[in-house]
Structures are given as C-alpha cells and as structure tokens.
Amino acid sequence: MKQFIEGSHAVAEIIKLCRPGVVSAYPITPQTHIVEDLALMVANKELNAQFVNVESEHSAASVVLGGESTGVRSYTATSSQGLLLMAEVVFNIAGLRLPLVMTTANRAISAPINIWNDQQDVMTVRDSGWVLLFAETNQEAVDLHVQAYKLAEDKRVMLPVMVNMDGFILTHGMEVLDMPSQKEVDKFLPPYKTTYKLDVENPLTMGYLADPDYYLEIRYMVQDTHKQLLDIIPQVADDFKKAFKRGEGNGLVEGYKIEDADQVFVAMGSVCGSIRDVVDDLRAKGKKAGLLKVISYRPFPKACVASALARAKEVAVIDKSISLGAFGPLYTDVMVAVSSLGSEMPKMSGFVLGLGGRDITKRSIMDTYERLFGKQVDCEFIGLKQELLVEDK
Amino acid sequence: MKEIRIHARAGQGAITTASILGYAYFSKGQYPYAFPHFGAARMGAPMNAFVRIDDKPVRLRSQVYNPDYLIVVDATLMRGFDCYVGFKDDGIAIVNEREGIEIPQPRGKQKLFMVPAGKISTEIMGKTLLVNTVLLGAYAAATGELKLEDMIKAISDRFGDKGKAIVDMNVEAIKKGYQFIKDTPR
Numbered sequence: 001m002k003q004f005i006e007g008s009h010a011v012a013e014i015i016k017l018c019r020p021g022v023v024s025a026y027p028i029t030p031q032t033h034i035v036e037d038l039a040l041m042v043a044n045k046e047l048n049a050q051f052v053n054v055e056s057e058h059s060a061a062s063v064v065l066g067g068e069s070t071g072v073r074s075y076t077a078t079s080s081q082g083l084l085l086m087a088e089v090v091f092n093i094a095g096l097r098l099p100l101v102m103t104t105a106n107r108a109i110s111a112p113i114n115i116w117n118d119q120q121d122v123m124t125v126r127d128s129g130w131v132l133l134f135a136e137t138n139q140e141a142v143d144l145h146v147q148a149y150k151l152a153e154d155k156r157v158m159l160p161v162m163v164n165m166d167g168f169i170l171t172h173g174m175e176v177l178d179m180p181s182q183k184e185v186d187k188f189l190p191p192y193k194t195t196y197k198l199d200v201e202n203p204l205t206m207g208y209l210a211d212p213d214y215y216l217e218i219r220y221m222v223q224d225t226h227k228q229l230l231d232i233i234p235q236v237a238d239d240f241k242k243a244f245k246r247g248e249g250n251g252l253v254e255g256y257k258i259e260d261a262d263q264v265f266v267a268m269g270s271v272c273g274s275i276r277d278v279v280d281d282l283r284a285k286g287k288k289a290g291l292l293k294v295i296s297y298r299p300f301p302k303a304c305v306a307s308a309l310a311r312a313k314e315v316a317v318i319d320k321s322i323s324l325g326a327f328g329p330l331y332t333d334v335m336v337a338v339s340s341l342g343s344e345m346p347k348m349s350g351f352v353l354g355l356g357g358r359d360i361t362k363r364s365i366m367d368t369y370e371r372l373f374g375k376q377v378d379c380e381f382i383g384l385k386q387e388l389l390v391e392d393k
Numbered sequence: 394m395k396e397i398r399i400h401a402r403a404g405q406g407a408i409t410t411a412s413i414l415g416y417a418y419f420s421k422g423q424y425p426y427a428f429p430h431f432g433a434a435r436m437g438a439p440m441n442a443f444v445r446i447d448d449k450p451v452r453l454r455s456q457v458y459n460p461d462y463l464i465v466v467d468a469t470l471m472r473g474f475d476c477y478v479g480f481k482d483d484g485i486a487i488v489n490e491r492e493g494i495e496i497p498q499p500r501g502k503q504k505l506f507m508v509p510a511g512k513i514s515t516e517i518m519g520k521t522l523l524v525n526t527v528l529l530g531a532y533a534a535a536t537g538e539l540k541l542e543d544m545i546k547a548i549s550d551r552f553g554d555k556g557k558a559i560v561d562m563n564v565e566a567i568k569k570g571y572q573f574i575k576d577t578p579r
Contacts, residue, residue, distance in 0.1 A: 056462045115431075174426070175425070176424050176425070277453045
C-alpha cells in the first residue's frame with residue numbers, strides 16, 4: 001500500500017514483516033527511530049520477538065550473534081561510532097557464517113564529532129565478509145531488507161547482509177513508498193530454518209580456533225561465496241521484481257541513461273537521485289551524461305562495472321568517504337574493474353563529496369562533471385572552503 | 394516542482410509541520426519529500442525542515458536553497474539571520490508574528506503574511522501549542538496550494554489516534570489560520 005512515511009519507520013515496518021525472533025540494539029543518531037519503533041512493536045505485541053536492551057553496541061551485536069547462532073532470525077541497526085564499537089563482533093558474525101541482517105544509517109566518524117551523513121562508517125567494516133548493499137531511496141531500503149534476509153539465509157550464502165541508507169537524508173526523510181503486505185513478505189521469505197545452530201540436544205562449537213593449517217581456506221571460502229553472490233544477488237533481485245512488481249537494475253548495479261553516455265557518474269546511495277537530476281539537466285543541453293549506481297558494494301560487481309563503463313569517455317567516481325592517505329574507496333574498486341578494459345579504459349576521475357553532511361547540491365555534482373575535461377584527478381575534494389585551511393603558525 | 398523551507402528552533406515542531414504538509418500533498422496524489430536539517434543538534438538551536446513536492450517522485454536530495462514558500466515558526470530567528478536567502482522572486486512567506494520583533498520586508502513580488510499564530514492558539518486552548526497548525530491553515534490560504542479540506546483531512550489523520558478533543562482543537566486552529574489570511578487585505 002502506498003504510504004507517505006519516514007525512512008526509519010518504513011524500515012521498522014518492513015523488519016516487522018520479516019518476523020525476526022530477536023532484536024537487540026543500542027540507540028544512536030540517526031538510527032534511533034528504527035529501533036524505537038521496533039521496541040514499540042514488540043511491547044505492543046505486533047511483533048513476536050525478544051527485544052533485548054543492552055548497554056552498548058558491542059553487546060547489541062553480541063546478542064544478535066547469539067540469536068543467529070541458535071538458528072533464530074535476528075536484527076539490529078546502528079550508525080557511525082556504534083558500528084565502530086561493534087566492529088569486533090561484526091567480523092565474527094561473518095566469520096561464523098551467520099545470516100544476520102543489519103541496517104546502517106550512514107553517518108560520519110569522530111573526531112571531530114559529527115552526527116551528519118556520509119558513508120565513512122561502513123568503510124571501516126568493508127573487509128569483514130558482510131554483503132554490503134546501498135539504498136538510493138526509502139522504497140529501495142524497504143525492498144533491500146526483504147532481499148537481504150533472502151540472500152543471507154540462502155544455503156549457498158550464509159553470510160550477514162548490511163543495508164546501508166544515508167543518515168537523515170533517508171532515515172529522517174519522509175517520502176511516498178509502497179509497503180508490501182505481510183502475506184507478500186511471507187510468500188517471498190519463508191521462515192528461517194537451519195541445522196547449523198547451537199542446540200543443547202546436538203552440541204557443537206562455532207568459531208573455534210583455526211590454526212595456520214585451516215584459516216586460509218576458511219577465508220578463501222568466504223571470498224568464494226562472494227564470487228557466487230554475483231550470480232545469486234541478480235537471481236534474488238529478479239525473484240523480487242517478479243513477486244513485488246518493482247525494482248530497477250540487476251541487484252548489483254543500475255544504469256541510468258548510460259547506454260549511449262560519454263560521461264558517466266559512478267556513486268552509491270541517495271546521492272544517485274540528485275545525480276539523476278543533473279544527468280537530465282545535462283541531457284537537456286545535449287550532453288550525453290549517465291549514471292552507474294552501485295547497489296552491491298560487497299561483493300563488488302567488477303564485470304558489471306567494467307562493461308557498463310566500456311563505452312564511456314570520462315568517468316566521475318563520487319565517494320562519500322575516503323581512505324585517508326589514498327583515495328575514495330569506491331574509486332579504487334572502480335579503477336580495478338575498468339583496468340580490465342586495457343586501452344579502451346575511460347579517463348577516470350575520483351571525487352570526494354559530502355563528508356560530515358556537507359550538502360551535495362546539483363552545483364557540486366556539476367563541479368565534478370566540469371573537472372572531467374581538465375587534468376585527471378584521483379582524489380579531488382569538492383566544495384573545500386579555502387579560508388578554513390589556514391595552518392596554525 | 395515546489396519547494397518549502399521552514400525555519401524554526403529544534404523542538405518547535407517543524408518536522409511535524411513538514412510531515413503534515415507532505416501528507417496533505419500526498420493525499421492529493423503528489424510526491425512530497427519532507428526532511429529536516431539540524432544545525433547544532435540541540436533543543437532550541439535554529440534548524441530547518443524542508444518539503445519538496447512534484448508530480449513524480451522527487452530525486453533531488455540537497456537542501457532547499459530557492460524556496461517558493463517560507464514558513465517561519467519563530468520570528469526571533471530573523472533577528473541576526475536572513476531567512477529570505479535564496480527566496481524566489483514571487484515567493485510567499487508566512488511568519489508567526491511576535492511582538493517586538495521587526496520583520497524585514499520582502500523584495501519585489503514576494504509576499505509576506507504575518508500571522509498572530511501564538512495569539513490564535515492561545516484563544517483556542519490557552520497555550521501556544523497550536524502555533525504550527527495555525528500556520529498550516531495560513532499556508533493553505535496564502536499559497537492556494539492546498540484546500541482547507543485538504544489541511545483538515547491531513548491534521549485529522551495525523552492526530553486521529555490522540556482523540557477527538559485534540560483533533561477538534563487542531564481543526565479549529567487550521568480554520569482560524571486559514572480565515573486570518575482570507576480576511577487579510579492584499
């Protein structure tokens with residue numbers, strides 16, 4: 001049913017429809033509304049789950065790790081410093097092959113303290129083995145959560161999935177979306193069953209020591225699953241499209257006016273919406289611009305990205321985070337993907353925008369476009385206030 | 394596409410106001426995107442809420458820099474800050490009037506409506522809790538964007554779970570805000 005609803009409320013609603021048995025979370029801006037709503041739903045008996053209040057994100061992640069290890073569908077959400085405090089457990093959840101779904105309301109990292117949106121937080125757990133998906137709209141956030149459980153619990157996968165949504169812009173943004181019914185979600189997402197669980201009748205140990213004779217293979221198997229996910233994600237996205245009659249792209253990436261584009265923006269998350277408007281503005285002036293939206297950041301769809309960019313002359317990779325001392329993380333990955341094109345490789349430029357909530361306007365996106373025709377840049381900050389860059393003597 | 398910028402202090406209900414406005418537009422088949430922007434993230438600090446409305450889903454995620462319509466919930470914000478920054482040439486501003494605060498005059502074809510929302514709210518319920526609702530009624534009348542019934546429906550749906558007394562007071566506030574503008578000579 002079509003609703004006008006805040007992103008956080010929509011996520012809580014769709015999680016309820018996914019019927020988790022354990023929810024544990026610690027509030028942190030801008031994720032708080034999601035777990036507040038879920039706590040209310042549990043208290044009102046709309047959701048038959050245990051809501052476990054904890055004293056920190058480290059404990060929240062540990063509780064849902066516990067929930068999943070006993071074979072119960074679980075859920076948590078966090079943001080920024082909360083994700084950093086969870087980090088140790090986040091790596092464990094993937095290493096234990098537990099199909100948890102978590103929402104990250106993307107926010108900047110301290111210091112200095114900053115509650116506003118960028119995508120630096122998720123990058124700290126980029127290499128953890130989690131599947132990392134990025135939503136452009138609140139509709140996509142809702143739809144990705146349903147697909148996230150389906151993917152995570154697929155016996156070929158058995159890995160946790162994180163749905164990233166831009167803090168405030170989406171979590172606190174109210175827009176029109178179509179909320180599926182309980183019946184539709186139940187049909188798409190059957191109850192979770194696993195034989196691989198902690199059970200007093202059939203005791204087993206999880207995550208026991210793997211010495212140098214074993215560890216390498218265990219890591220390889222996670223990497224191999226991610227490779228298989230490049231086929232599984234499009235299958236699940238396709239099933240979703242058939243069942244819910246919506247969804248763009250192949251689950252990994254989505255192109256917008258990219259078929260004949262000479263200049264292509266590559267980006268993740270809500271900024272893709274603003275880029276679509278810029279692409280249309282440029283098209284109206286006869287410029288062949290396009291957008292490649294990366295939905296699945298891990299696994300990174302190297303082949304899709306390369307083929308989508310094969311025709312482009314210039315590419316602007318927009319990062320809302322930075323690997324300080326190197327480049328924007330997305331830029332690095334896209335560079336590896338296009339390197340397979342050899343002499344056909346487009347001119348690749350990397351830009352960092354929107355850190356700490358600096359507003360990304362159409363003008364700032366146009367700035368990146370205009371710089372595509374000058375000297376090649378690999379990590380250009382857009383919108384710097386030069387007057388603030390004076391060094392202390 | 395139309396863009397609305399609300400100026401308020403954190404805690405004065407600007408987000409609720411934006412959500413009710415958005416809901417009213419949604420109810421007549423349009424696609425609003427309503428969102429807040431916090432400054433210092435502290436109660437009482439200046440903040441904005443925005444609504445962007447179109448006939449198709451809104452994709453632009455930036456803040457609103459060139460509003461068609463302005464709603465100023467707290468006139469004290471206009472003391473050291475120009476709320477008219479980027480305001481469209483033919484824009485319409487609705488300001489909650491406050492004694493002793495001088496409001497800068499708009500330019501050109503811009504229209505400014507001063508609404509004694511605090512006074513109207515106090516007349517209805519003895520408190521100023523209905524200020525935002527009065528301003529919503531005024532918005533509908535001043536802009537012609539929404540009908541009185543649209544706003545009444547939106548406020549009734551929004552506060553429906555709070556009981557009849559609350560709904561009735563809010564409906565009265567909408568009507569009085571609306572009527573105040575209708576009675577204002579132009």
